[in-house]
Structures are given as structure tokens and as C-alpha cells.
Amino acid sequence: MTIRLEPINDNNREAVLALSVRKDQPFVATNEVSLRQADEANAEKAGIARPFAIYADEKLVGFCMFAFDPKARDKIDRYWLWRFMIDKKEQGKGYGQAALKEIFRYFRENGADQIYLSTEPENERGLHIYHKFGFRETGIISDGEIVLMRMLKGPNKTIKDFYGVNVDAPMHIRGKKGYGVSIAVCDRDGDLVTYCSGSGRYGENFPVNPDMLFQAGSVSKPMFALTLLRYVDKGLIDLDADISGVIPEYTKIPMTFAALLSHTAGFNLHGFPGYRADHEPFSLENVLDGKGITPKLRRIRPYGKQHMYSGGGITLAELAFTRITGVTLREAFQKEVAEPLGLTRTGFFQPLDEELVANAAFGGRLGLKEDPAHGYHYYPEQAAAGLWTTPTELVKIGIALSNSYRKGGLLKKKTARRMMTPVMDDYGLCLDVWESEARKDSVAGHGGENWGFLTSWVFSRKKEICVAVMYNNVTEAADEAMNDIACKIFKNAK
Numbered sequence: 001m002t003i004r005l006e007p008i009n010d011n012n013r014e015a016v017l018a019l020s021v022r023k024d025q026p027f028v029a030t031n032e033v034s035l036r037q038a039d040e041a042n043a044e045k046a047g048i049a050r051p052f053a054i055y056a057d058e059k060l061v062g063f064c065m066f067a068f069d070p071k072a073r074d075k076i077d078r079y080w081l082w083r084f085m086i087d088k089k090e091q092g093k094g095y096g097q098a099a100l101k102e103i104f105r106y107f108r109e110n111g112a113d114q115i116y117l118s119t120e121p122e123n124e125r126g127l128h129i130y131h132k133f134g135f136r137e138t139g140i141i142s143d144g145e146i147v148l149m150r151m152l153k154g155p156n157k158t159i160k161d162f163y164g165v166n167v168d169a170p171m172h173i174r175g176k177k178g179y180g181v182s183i184a185v186c187d188r189d190g191d192l193v194t195y196c197s198g199s200g201r202y203g204e205n206f207p208v209n210p211d212m213l214f215q216a217g218s219v220s221k222p223m224f225a226l227t228l229l230r231y232v233d234k235g236l237i238d239l240d241a242d243i244s245g246v247i248p249e250y251t252k253i254p255m256t257f258a259a260l261l262s263h264t265a266g267f268n269l270h271g272f273p274g275y276r277a278d279h280e281p282f283s284l285e286n287v288l289d290g291k292g293i294t295p296k297l298r299r300i301r302p303y304g305k306q307h308m309y310s311g312g313g314i315t316l317a318e319l320a321f322t323r324i325t326g327v328t329l330r331e332a333f334q335k336e337v338a339e340p341l342g343l344t345r346t347g348f349f350q351p352l353d354e355e356l357v358a359n360a361a362f363g364g365r366l367g368l369k370e371d372p373a374h375g376y377h378y379y380p381e382q383a384a385a386g387l388w389t390t391p392t393e394l395v396k397i398g399i400a401l402s403n404s405y406r407k408g409g410l411l412k413k414k415t416a417r418r419m420m421t422p423v424m425d426d427y428g429l430c431l432d433v434w435e436s437e438a439r440k441d442s443v444a445g446h447g448g449e450n451w452g453f454l455t456s457w458v459f460s461r462k463k464e465i466c467v468a469v470m471y472n473n474v475t476e477a478a479d480e481a482m483n484d485i486a487c488k489i490f491k492n493a494k
Contacts, residue, residue, distance in 0.1 A: 269312025363452015
């Protein structure tokens with residue numbers, strides 16, 4: 001038997017359109033759809049789509065289509081097995097295996113050293129075949145499909161290369177029971193792409209997936225600010241009004257939300273370590289009065305004279321917000337941010353809802369040291385450190401803020417620009433803001449650290465580009481590596 005690939009032409013097009021797979025193989029697009037997509041792709045960029053009929057000797061048995069873009073900047077965009085099917089009448093005769101070998105030969109002869117494909121996670125039969133022929137998961141999930149790769153030259157191993165960055169090595173992702181990383185990117189083409197690797201729970205074979213919840217640490221602060229600013233846009237809160245009368249037990253001088261959100265109010269309490277997940281509920285007043293494991297809130301610097309990062313000041317702002325609005329931050333975020341953006345996995349879940357624990361990451365080794373069923377800490381200081389989320393949904397929020405800054409949207413343009421304009425030391429309202437020649441862009445974002453969790457979140461104010469990286473361990477080296485990875489991916493995504 002000789003397998004050959006023949007380009008689609010007027011002589012074989014109708015016969016190829018008549019091919020189909022079995023009803024229990026719903027993951028393969030029809031050949032009609034594939035050929036239409038090929039025509040559309042080639043109209044946009046000639047030669048990028050290459051559709052072929054698969055023949056066994058002189059018998060038509062299947063169809064395949066390749067995507068070739070050798071000059072693409074990113075390796076992952078260069079060579080793809082876009083479609084592959086064997087007709088339902090010809091399956092089980094060895095044609096598929098023989099055709100894959102011929103497909104590999106074609107790619108090698110045309111300059112490819114590695115080949116990519118994607119398929120739905122539920123396509124177990126397809127994954128079995130692809131694994132058998134050397135394809136391995138890259139950790140990338142694009143448009144809901146698993147991306148696999150096979151080396152065509154050299155050792156057949158997966159290269160962890162996400163937007164030109166080797167993620168696993170610097171983040172020390174080793175084996176199936178170590179730590180894990182989850183990344184989401186909205187790039188220059190508007191594509192939302194995710195990357196997952198390692199375990200969400202140290203010591204367990206618990207693969208990270210795009211919907212897995214991580215604690216966001218101080219990235220909670222801009223999410224609180226965003227929620228509060230929605231009330232500003234509705235005329236219910238004034239950023240510059242004196243709120244000392246709302247929180248008289250904590251300040252004897254005039255106080256504004258603007259000062260608290262920009263960390264210029266002069267308060268102590270940089271951050272919070274959290275409590276065991278089964279700790280009794282703690283009120284914001286308990287925290288600010290020093291009745292927990294952190295000191296009492298005090299003003300230790302002159303008001304409005306310098307930038308001094310204060311999780312305590314943000315907690316005080318949360319207390320004032322809840323007293324003014326009469327709703328909890330969880331309720332307000334759900335109504336003002338989550339629902340408008342269609343977020344289903346992000347919220348101030350403190351304590352974490354029991355039904356959400358099943359797909360939640362554990363921080364560091366807390367699952368081994370404290371509570372095997374709840375390996376994370378409880379944070380009553382929700383605005384400062386209480387957000388649970390996924391990188392994908394953080395990216396959606398980043399894009400919404402970028403759009404608001406440029407033309408208005410979730411926030412009014414004026415409000416968004418105030419949030420993202422530095423007040424002091426390159427810090428706006430709960431957002432770091434950078435403008436430098438090296439970055440070639442106006443970038444905003446925030447980092448986050450909770451017990452056992454790290455987050456890096458950056459987005460462009462000028463374009464719809466955003467990167468979010470979340471990791472379930474905390475070390476100084478990991479923090480530096482993760483911020484470096486986020487910056488490199490952001491640069492390459494542009």
C-alpha cells in the first residue's frame with residue numbers, strides 16, 4: 001500500500017466533500033467547513049492553508065489540511081496539522097497511521113522541525129492516536145482546545161516555549177506532584193491563550209487547568225478599587241469627599257478614598273498572613289483593632305506627603321465602603337464587575353465556598369502542614385488580599401480596564417484615567433503604572449502574594465493586551481522569575 005497526498009483540485013474536491021467520520025466522532029469539523037476555512041485563510045495570506053486528499057494507492061480514504069507560515073515570529077505559529085480525518089468506511093484498516101507517517105515526511109521535506117495540532121480535551125480516541133505517534137501536550141490551551149506538539153528532528157520531547165519563553169525551568173515546575181503555574185494571555189491578534197503546567201496541590205497529581213482557582217493576593221486591591229469606582233461613576237461615592245465621619249474610630253483628621261487607594265494616607269500594616277481556612281469569621285473591625293495576628297491600625301506617616309504601601313489603609317477603605325453602600329465587597333463585586341464581564345470564577349470568596357474547593361489550588365505546602373482538605377488561608381481583609389480568580393478572568397478584567405482607559409466602558413473614560421494616572425511613585429488608585437522608553441508602552445498592573453500564592457498581572461493602556469501569571473508557591477526567586485516571565489510574555493504578545 002502506498003499513501004500519497006494530493007492537493008485539493010477540481011477533480012477531487014467533490015469526492016473529498018463526500019467523506020465523513022462516524023457519529024461518535026464529533027470532534028472533527030466537516031470537510032466542507034475545512035475547505036471554506038482554507039479558502040478564507042488563503043485569501044487573507046496566500047499559501048498559508050494547504051488542503052490535501054489522502055489516497056491509499058488509487059483509493060481516496062481521507063483528508064488533511066496543514067497551516068504553513070515559516071516566517072511567523074513565534075515557532076508555535078509556523079507549522080500545524082490543522083485537520084486530519086479518515087473516512088468512516090475506511091477506518092480500522094491502518095490508513096490513519098500510514099497517513100500520519102506521510103504527513104510527517106511532508107513537513108520535514110518542507111522545512112519543519114516540529115509540528116503542532118490542537119483538539120478538544122474530550123477527544124480521548126484522537127488523543128490516544130496522537131500520543132501513540134509522539135505528540136505531547138504543551139500545556140497551552142487555545143480556544144478551549146489542547147495544543148500538542150511533536151518534534152520532527154532531534155529528540156522527540158516537548159519544548160516548553162510559550163510566547164518565546166521557557167516557563168517551567170525558572171518556575172521549577174517538576175513532575176506531576178510539585179508546584180504548578182497557570183498563565184493567560186490576550187495578545188496583539190486578540191487571541192486568548194492559556195498555559196498550564198505542574199500540580200495545583202503540592203504532593204498530589206492534581207494537574208493545573210485554566211479554570212483552577214488561585215488566590216490573587218494584592219491583586220485584590222485593584223479589583224476592590226474597580227468595584228468602588230463603579231459606584232463613583234453612579235454618583236454614589238465621591239473619591240475626594242471627607243469620609244472620616246464614616247470611620248471616626250480610626251481617623252481624627254479628614255480622610256478620602258483617593259488617599260487610601262493611592263497609599264498616601266500614611267497608615268501601617270503593609271500586608272496580612274491570613275488564618276487557617278477553618279478559622280472563625282473575623283470582622284474588619286477585629287482586624288483594624290489588632291484583635292487578630294496583626295497589629296492595630298495606626299497612622300505613622302504624614303497624611304498625603306508620601307507613598308507608603310498599606311494593606312491596612314485598603315482595609316479601612318473597605319470598611320468605609322461597606323458602611324456607605326450597605327453591601328459586602330463580595331456582593332458589590334459580583335454585581336458591578338463579575339456580572340457585566342461574564343465572570344464565573346472570580347470573587348471575594350472568603351471563606352471559599354465548599355463547592356469551589358474541588359478545583360482550587362492549594363498554597364505552598366499548606367495542604368500537607370495544616371489542613372489536607374483546605375490548603376489555603378482565610379483572609380478577612382478581602383479588599384487587600386481576599387480575591388480568588390483564574391488568569392483567564394484576570395485577563396478579561398485587564399482588557400476591560402484598557403478599553404475603559406481608551407474609550408470608556410466598564411468605567412467611564414475619565415474615571416479609568418484617574419485610576420491609571422500616577423498619584424505618587426508611579427502608583428495610581430490601587431494600580432502600578434509604568435511609562436518608560438524600555439517598555440515602549442503605557443503599562444498598568446499589580447503583583448500579589450498570599451501565603452503560598454504569587455500573582456503577576458499586567459496590561460496595556462493603549463492596546464488590548466494583557467498577561468496574568470499565577471503560581472502556588474512563594475519564594476523570592478520564584479517572585480523574580482514570575483515577574484520576568486510576565487514581562488517577557490507581555491513584550492512578545494505585542
